[in-house]
Amino acid sequence: MTERTFTRISALRDVAVQGRFGADKGAVGVTFSVRHPMSIVTVIARAGQGEATAAALKGYEAQWAGPDQWFVLAENRGEGALYRDLKAKLSGLASVSDQSHGRVLLRLTGPKARAVLAKGTPVDLHPDAFPVGKSALTQMAHVGVHLTRVGADTYDLSVFRGFAESFWEWITEQSEEFGYQVI
Structure with missing residues (x-):
C-alpha cells in the first residue's frame, strides 16, 4: 500500500x-x-497534569490557549509529524488534537x-x-x-x-x- x-x-x-x-x-x-x-496542535492537560504538561512543552513554540491548554506550533514539519511527536511525548499527561488544516x-x-x-x-x-x-x-x-x-x-x-x-x-x-x- x-x-x-x-x-x-x-x-x-x-x-x-x-x-x-x-x-x-x-x-x-x-x-x-x-x-x-504551519503545524498546529491543541494540547489540553489532563486533570492535575497542567504543570507536568507545561514542563514537557519546553522547547516547543507553545502559546497559551486557556487554563492548562496550549497551541503548539511548528514550521517545516511533515504532515502530522508534530501531532505524532506530541501524542507520544504527552501520553498520560494530555490530549492532543491536530488543528493544522x-x-x-x-x-x-x-x-x-x-x-x-x-x-x-x-x-x-x-x-x-x-x-x-x-x-x-x-x-x-x-x-x-x-x-x-x-x-x-x-x-x-x-x-x-x-x-x-x-x-x-x-x-x-x-x-x-x-x-x-x-x-
Whole structure:
C-alpha cells in the first residue's frame, strides 16, 4: 500500500495578494504574512497534569490557549509529524488534537499593528498589560481569534479556516489608513 501525502493549501492563497495597499504616503504601518504551512496542535492537560504538561512543552513554540491548554506550533514539519511527536511525548499527561488544516495563522507586524488590533478587541494591548509571549482568546469582527504577542510590534492571530477570508477582509480594511503590505 502506498502512503498518501497531502499538501496543505492556505485558505487565503487567492486573497492574501502580495503588495502594498491603503495609504501610500510614508512608511508602511502594518505588514501581514500568512504563516503557512504551519503545524498546529491543541494540547489540553489532563486533570492535575497542567504543570507536568507545561514542563514537557519546553522547547516547543507553545502559546497559551486557556487554563492548562496550549497551541503548539511548528514550521517545516511533515504532515502530522508534530501531532505524532506530541501524542507520544504527552501520553498520560494530555490530549492532543491536530488543528493544522482547521486554522489559519496570520502574522501582523509594524509600528501600527497595535492600533489596528485595538480597533477590534477589548484586550488591553499596552505592553505593560500584554507583554511579549502573552496570549488571549478574543473576538474581532464577530470571529474568534487566538491572539499572541510574539515581538515588540509583532502579533500572531489564529482563526478558524472557515472564517479566514472574511477576517482577512476586515483586518486589512482596518489597516488601510496606515498603509499595509502583504508579504
